[in-house]
Amino acid sequence: MVATITSLLILGRTDRPLSTIPASHPVPPIPTAILSCLPALEHQELKAVLPSGDTTYYAIGGDRSHTYDLVLIALNRGRCYVLRPANQRLPVTFLNAFVSQELAQQLWLQIYRRTMHQLGGRSAFQQRLDRTATQLPAGKRGYLAPEQGWALQQLGISIPDRLHIITATDYLSIQENPK
Numbered sequence: 001m002v003a004t005i006t007s008l009l010i011l012g013r014t015d016r017p018l019s020t021i022p023a024s025h026p027v028p029p030i031p032t033a034i035l036s037c038l039p040a041l042e043h044q045e046l047k048a049v050l051p052s053g054d055t056t057y058y059a060i061g062g063d064r065s066h067t068y069d070l071v072l073i074a075l076n077r078g079r080c081y082v083l084r085p086a087n088q089r090l091p092v093t094f095l096n097a098f099v100s101q102e103l104a105q106q107l108w109l110q111i112y113r114r115t116m117h118q119l120g121g122r123s124a125f126q127q128r129l130d131r132t133a134t135q136l137p138a139g140k141r142g143y144l145a146p147e148q149g150w151a152l153q154q155l156g157i158s159i160p161d162r163l164h165i166i167t168a169t170d171y172l173s174i175q176e177n178p179k
Helices: 002-010 032-037 101-119 122-134 146-154 168-176
Strands: 042-052 055-064 067-076 079-084 142-144 163-165
Touching: 032 067, 032 079, 042 101, 055 101, 101 122, 101 146, 142 146, 146 163
Parallel strands: 142 163
Antiparallel strands: 042 055, 055 067, 067 079
């Protein structure tokens, strides 16, 4: 059920098709310079763009085999590179495994801001996060990467008790030694 948190809220998926999102919050087009790096994802949506020096980072969400996924692409001097490919098996999206902690935080901040706009504001975003956390099976936890927790805190979003901030090392340890 942790995947539900990722697909429904953390990556910003809304229950509405993109065509029903108000025009005041248009979804920017995906730049043609990175199209050659994109995997086959349905309903692709540009979630964040972050320039840093000679490189610009793009976070793109989309569906792959009925699972929402996030791809991270870097564009440097006209060449694109896939940093986080689609179909990663971890239900927690640790962007800091691919970019610095600061860049990962700023990417999540943009992703969550876009999601807030798509859902109708901070209150709707908080309600979705709370509802998603309460839908976890009894005794199960949801996990967030540290950069996700930081971004939520910057936006004034309360993290529900059933969601825990966890490092990649700790997450892998839990998976290897389940209780």
